[in-house]
Amino acid sequence: MRSRTVVLSILFAALAIVIALVSLSVGTTKLPLADVIEVLLGGGRRGTRLVVLELRLPRVATGLLVGIAFAVSGALLQTLSRNPLASPDIVGVNSGASAGAVAVIVLAGSGGGNISGVAAKVGIPLAAVLGGLVATAVVGALSIQRGVVHAGKVVLIGVGIAAAANSLVAWLLVIGDVNDAGRAAAWLAGSLNARAWSDAVPVLIAVVLLLPVAMMFNRDLSALVLGDDVASSLGVRVARIRLALLVIAAVLAALATAGAGPIAFVALVAPQVAQRLTRMERPPLLTTAMLGALFVVLADLLARNGLQWAQVGPYELPVGVVTAACGAPYLLHLIGRQQKGR
């Protein structure tokens, strides 16, 4: 790994931790940063411990983890399809997961917007994971050509499956009660509101298991950028590698969506920004992961407190609104700079 990549990874990780600490200290009860750190080290008063460990830490941890998961998923998909637009948002994973979750919210909904018990705790995340995986399995199976997952077809077929899933979601929103539809819309915007440890743990397991596995493919990823023919002449088993990467990307994105909804733009932007900043030929995985985590916790901090700070009112926005509002202009800026450089 080049030193620029390492330095940037460490920088983003450090910034993510700082923002996470700030996020733990602000809110309706403001806590001094020292108290937050004391609690994290195992000390502190009971009340402070409750606020930090039970209310705020699950949310912040979920944010960090889904940031990593979405970003790495996007990096893998963009590399294996050689298309900067190929993020899980676009190739059907998030849409499939959304269709699953919204189906549970609308169909199991009482009409009051509140889904209680098993359906909410287990049903929504499970349906999201299943929906995401089914969508990916369909995309993967249909993209196989002579035993190889065809790079161009993953994206094209993914768009098709995503469109089908999105129209299902729109239909579910129409047939549902307005309160259930509202809850579904909040989920669809990507939100970290009221996350518990049960939301964070599945994403944690996915990240801990799959990030190292993805890192093991680093050499193959670099070869895939050069094209299938060059890659296979370098000894890369293109067919297997691409299938493996597709599965890893799908599991990461589906679990992240189950944890926090389809947070927009993280998977699309983080890899692109990391790639440009490190000046590599493809998105570097570790830098992308750290940037994704930073992006989501920072966005959530703003989503939670931004409207209060701006004296607009006591509203919280879903984190996905902020990731898009911040991510889109930055991407536009990068595109503009790239075009000027030509």
Added chain:
Amino acid sequence: MSSAVPSAPPTARPAVRRTSQLLVLAAVLVLAFTASLAFGSRWLGPGALWHALTANNGSDPDVIVRSLRFPRTVVAALIGLCLGIAGTLMQGHTRNALAEPGIFGVSSGAAFAVVLGLQVGLVESVSSTVWVALIGALVATFAVQQLASRGTGATPVGLALTGAAVAALLGAFTSAIVLLDADTLDSYRFWAVGSVAGRGLDVAGQVLPFAVVGLVLAAVNARDLDMLALGDDVAAGLGLSVRRARLVGLGAIGLLTAAGVAACGPIGFLGLLSGHVARRMFGARNTWLIPAAGVIGATALVLADLVGRLVGGAGEVQAGVVLGVVGAPLFVLVVRRRAVAL
């Protein structure tokens, strides 16, 4: 995409074959149109249809055909034509097989404008939605074009990425508004699903000027697009004003999509579907491709509306949903058969 252009010099025979193919497509459209008048919650035979169209005496079948089925079928055919051509033009200009109004930011611009209009009370009925959506779509198209052409001008990848960025940004603002206001959500969800139900000839009349100008620009642009397919430098060397050709294309895309979204909501898939089916039948020559895609789009939307009426039972399944679910397998089939060069 451009590979078919030099390999097939124009001779009489392909032109005859293509003309007959186009005539077959037109015949299918007429059949679909007639079927849309005949089928529904109540079947009307040829005699009843003829009576309704030629001599209106106010009987039930006459009213059903003249005031319910005929207007929505006309709207479906017109909007299908617009969206099919808009998608195909986009695919040509961006040299990206993924290009679609949804990805280009145009639909999102219209959706955001409609939600904003609902929120501030500017929009109350479908007919007042038209103007607001139209303005939103045109502003979004213009913004995407301007943002993408900073520096050296709009490159295909730059356009596609800019479109994705603007779409995500506007989508975020839309969901922020919808989440803060349940009434807006309730109106928005019915519009956002994409439907021709209840759209009368007045709606068609309102968007017709935009559709006509868009179609003229598309016709003008078709030949230029063939040259652009050879690459901007080659096209410029052949004496084409690349900048003007791109502007004309974007104007056509904006007007046609705006007309479609304004009249029927953001109907997805139609541009992708029509473009790829037409490309498979007619090859890469835009002078054939664009009219063919228009006819295919019109047929697809008329049929989707009809199917939605037939399978819905008491309620209706909206055309946007039908297109998403039924269109996906067809789309996948086209993508899989085509020797994809993305």
